[in-house]
Amino acid sequence: MYYREVRHPGPAEIQLIDYASRIAGIAIERDRSQTALTRAVKQIEKSEAQLRHIVDAIPQMIAVLNPDGAVLYMNQTMLDYTGLTVEEVMAKDVRDRAFNPEDVARFRGERLEALSRGVPFQNEKRVLRKDGHYRWFLIHYNPLLDDQGRVIRWYATGTDIDDRVQAEERTRNENLVLREQIDRDSMFEDIIGTSEALSKVLRQVRRVALSDSTVLILGETGTGKELIARAIHKRSSRAEQAFIGVNCAAIPPSLISSELFGHEKGAFTGATKRRLGRFESANGGTIFLDEVGDLPSEAQIALLRVLQEREIERVGSSKSISIDVRVLAATHRDLNAIVAEGKFRQDLLYRLNIVPIEMPSLRERTADIPLLVKYFIDRFGKKAGKKYRTIDKRTLKLLQAYSWPGNVRELQNVIERSVILSDGDTFSVDETWLKREPPQIVRPTIALNGALHKQEKEMIEAALAASHGQIAGPSGAAIRLGLPTRTLDSKIKRLGINKFRFKP
Template identity: 60%
Template sequence: MIKVSEAVAGEIVLEKLIDTLMRTAIEHAGAERGLLILPRGDDYRIEAEVTTSSDHLNVVLQQASVTAVALPGSVFQYVLRTKEKVLLHDAGGQNIFASDEYIREHRPRSVLCLPLLKQTRLLGVLYLENRLTPHAFTPARMAVLRLLASGAAMSMENTRLYTDLQERETRISALKDQLYRENLALRDEVDRVSMFEEIVGSSKPLQAALSRITNVAPTDSTVFISGETGTGKELIARAVHKRSRRSGRAFVSVNCAALAPTLISSELFGHEKGAFTGALHRRLGRFEMADGGTIFLDEVGELPLDTQVALLRALQEREFERVGGAQTVRVDVRVITATNRDLTAAVANGSFREDLFYRLNVFPIEVPPLRERADDILMLVEYFVQRFAARSGKRFNSIDKKTLELVQHYDWPGNIRELQNVIERSVIVGAGEVFAVDPAWLSTRPAQPRPRGAAPTRLPSQPRGEREIIEAALAECRGRVAGTLGAAAKLGVPPSTLDHRIKALGIRKTDFKFR
């Protein structure tokens, strides 16, 4: 009896439990045929049928209706109503069920219909019959079957709870993924609103870039945006997305330079639970978040080589694996990338894959620096003054003439981002009805401005020259990286990019603070 009880006690997978229960019941009951009937909603269904032939047991899992063809309907209804067993030693003899249609047609000799109870709750019904032998279900066999029924009821309840738990975990995981997507989309929308909403300007260089946006937006081609820092490359990427057939789906922006090299793959492609220390849950990557929409990879030139390989595969095959996972994830994503670095030089020195560069550079768009958009400066100043004045509750009726001359003759090495910051700062400190900019805020650059059309200082492709230029800039700025007086502004690169290169080259910023 202990073996019979143990046979079903530890099973929590429903299909395996049903198979074990039916085989054990037939082997110990002396029956030729058996049915397991379980509740499904407001109805009952036959979940399994077992038959014997030449010492062989055949268990068939099914979900069939309970009909008069399968078993004695009056016997089954009696068990449902009373929750008591029905045992017929001679089904065709004198008993209240002898007139049942099934018993009259199929003539079973021994019939047993046993309720599976958990306390007073009916979890199922086990039906057994023998068509050859009366009194097949002896007292000894009944004792075994009662023990089996009790263990089966307990195991079925545990199986139900386990299944419910799995379904809830699946729903919770799906809801978490949905919440993550919605949260990402909401943050993305907040970021979009916090930027200036439209591309402002009518100069020829800008119109040339906008014309290329109009050409490529309706397609699914990969777009490569180049331009100096602060020129509005992300705004160009958003404009491409907004005018594409994917505009109703997510636009996911990733600054590759702002991510630690060890976390870039996880951020882009996600990770499985336990993939690394601290990976307590499965996490979707940015590519999955952008499925059906657009992913924008800013500062793509900062990607490490191993991540470049994974990105190349994602571009070619539209598939990847999460970190720590073996399952292939397929996505439908349009890829837009941007950089302020010279990737051809990076390809030449081996820090950027040549095959990936050609995959990204399908349709290039170059964003002109602000110094080449002199005709747009006054329009941009008016736009930013109105925007920040409205936000701070101020009102300016005019712009100081000296300010107009100042902004038009300054070459704006930080481009639109620098102009935007200067205007916002001036609005904050401004008083009265005339808007003005403090000339001191624009005098921190070298006395001799760059000639128009000249490119800002770039980090060279060769490591030795790069170290020398970075160290010289740090020495001049006393170890400071960020801000208008920092080395990043002097070199014309984002502070995050410069920090990344400083760490990669092993330069100590503290060595330059007191020079």
Template identity: 60%
Template sequence: MVQRGREPSEVIDNIPGLIVILTADGTLEFINRRVAEYFGRTLEQLREWTITDSIHPDDLAHTAATLRRAVETGQPYQLDHRFRHSDGAYRWFHDDALPIRDADNRIVRWCVLFTDIHERKTAEEKLRQDERELREITNAIPDGIHVFSPDRTLFYVNKTALDYSGLTLEDAQREDYVARLVHPDDLQRVLEDQREVLTRAIPFDHEIRLRGKDGNYRWFLVRYNPLLDDAGKPIRWYATATDIEERKRAEERTRNENLALREEITRSSMFEEIVGSSQPLRKVLDQVARVAPTDSTVLISGETGTGKELIARAIHRRSNRSARAFIGLNCGAIPPSLIASELFGYEKGAFTGAMQRRIGRFEAADGGTIFLDEVGELSMETQIALLRVLQEREFERMGGSELLKIDVRVLTATNRDLQGAVSAGTFRQDLFYRLNVFPIEMPPLRERTDDVRLLAEYMIDRYAKQVGKRFNNIMSITLELFQKYPWPGNVRELQNVIERAVVLCDEPTFSVDETWLKRPTANFDSAISRLASSTDNERELIEATLAESRGRVSGPSGASAKLGIPRQTLESKILRFGINKHRFRP
């Protein structure tokens, strides 16, 4: 059995909204239950109200004008305004008003539906307030900010950017805005970068010149960051332009100063491949210039990879011996049993395998310069022989009896603390004084941050030419990474990173994979704590590792690599414990 429909008034009472019906002259004829509940009034009571009793004062003029226009035209109307609740608070409503006509098309009634939109209006107002606050914040930021879509439709430009360009937002939204703003030499690169990246969710940046309202261009670092939807696709891009004009000028000054310095170096044929203009490097070069014309023995100390051999070669080129031989030897790379024969040579039959006479490095360097790298690695026996050469300027070949006189300048280098080695009894004090006539301390690269960019540019250019590549510039993030990284391997590590990156980089802008420079730092003490709980055990662990590495400290198979600690740290512990690492060598 089908239930008959409910009364119309019952249906209207359950509609989610306030419904009123008025006669053509504006007399209130009907209200649904929700109207009575909202206003807390009956139909008779509401008939006595005027418009000012229910409408928010700020909405009165707009509401009255809309109602007059509807009466005059007889057209439906829609209206947003606030009604006062029975508790005195106002809420937003949306009005939909329709005229009801008789058979002669005359308006006899108006039916109005009031829909509560207070939450929506409140949210919209909150959003507008947030936007106003954000606009105030972005306008106060000294950087220029642009907001645009992936198809480059511009939505917003902050006051800083508009003030710089002298344009309005309407000007900025014209199609030729980018062409008007960007320097002609940078325009093609900007358009290509944007075309390639804006449809992908990948932040990027570039350094470009932007035109100011005075017609002059300044350098800016423009960083692009995407706003993504739930699917990870970019729906907005935020571009922040930071003025880097002063930095660019400083870099140009540095390049010019370095160019002048390198020209001076080239003229004197003194400092090939020594790049930089930092104060620590200038101090070293000043020392080189002073000592080079003399015959003084020089001890060059510094960490691995700082360029000690380059300094030694520079001293030789500036010296009176520059036309004669420069003979180098890495003392740490030669087994102790062979080092004497390398330095002084040997006669035929001096030992098994000596099939013919061979001159040593000192004899080959006669009249010129000998450079002994890693001199701190020499055994005590070889130290005695070297001391005699320095004192007497004479020696004998191994297996020979002839006394050979030599005229040679001695340059040495070490990454060890030789004074500490003297205190520990592993290096002769009298030999140290002979070598340390004129000490030069090479600064590590972390103390030459002003030189990092110059070194990078020089090395990139050199290696790019070797592989037939050309890079327009260096990514700013890469430069920041280079300047912040401590470079434990110094210039040599920088050189290796750049050579590798040049081979792998296929873009016109040079960059490196930042993970290459995020190495976990080994903690020797934590390693020791896992294997030992006392000083005696720590000493035993070091000695066991030295035995395993055959007395070698450095290198991929050396004790420092096996323990996962820096070489200098291990050397200091060897000295502290008085360990003779040479007894572990075959």
């Protein structure tokens, strides 16, 4: 190795050569391994780049997560949809930025538990589009396991289901409307009568139907206010669109806002899914708010905004939704009186009372009673399989003499009961079913009708003083005098009585 002359190596030289050859072999093998590793890394990087290119080309949203659920990668489809950058994807708050925060909060505990189990799972979330709108997606989570069964990656894929969610919501609302329609079919379908009082109302209906103005229908319970609302809708340009009726007095105050304007999923306990309200269901058509005087104050404010801005907000959301709905409202209450009591907003009354229509009571249209009786006899007789040849004359006089505090609805109920219980082919009604008003309630009315203006004014003022200026309600002046609230209110205005000076 290093001698000048040729010689045979001894044991020491042979051992040195052996050591040198081993070192050279190790160096050569390391160089070969490094080259092979470099080639392998380049191949992996190339394969990974190709895989990412393929994943980016898939039109479905795909995200790669670490075992704890932190986002490592989003494909190009998801980046384009959300408008996020690669740097933003790597941020800790990326989930709050990509998904609806309510959904993130609601599924946080459930998601962590599912990740710890290491088995596929799914949930529904709203994903924020780069234009600021949310759409519903079904997110599938699938784990990638190593040889020991440990999760090394999660692959999440998102499928747009917003159209399905909206369709389900529309179906629910259509079913609700259908059920309400079936319920309403138990009432009379047509407006029956030829009296001047009713004809005046129908002339108003024909005129107001051509406009898009808000209409306030006033009248006692059972006079057929909803029939008038439907008649307005059927003769309007919105006749082919939805007519949605809401009885404001039948819905609990805590739920009325949700019922009218809808709610987001998780807006309150029991709100498991987003729900469209009646206003959204009536979009393009007409909404009828029956007993609008019973709306709680919060709903009154929201309704005022609808009438002013033509916008609503679902409960649990701050996003405004534009709507195109004609509002028809009705009440049997004296709105001026409850405005004075502070229970109804005066500005809302002004917005509702653009075109008022007053429904006459059945007492004011006794000429229509024979027609109504015949209509109801035919209708209920057909259901019961009975046919009547004549109507007892005494019964007809009795029906026309009765005051009908429940109006047409009460008449309908009396006739239906009589059809069910009667025998023979002559229709008659048991006069004991028609309850007379107690004398103490009737007498003041008779006295008022026959008294001079001075006596009438004194009696009204005495009743106002005894009721501390309150007109409506069980202890109001109207009850004391035996008068309908609206009648008393008009008398107070006609006689120039200042009802506010009797308030404490």
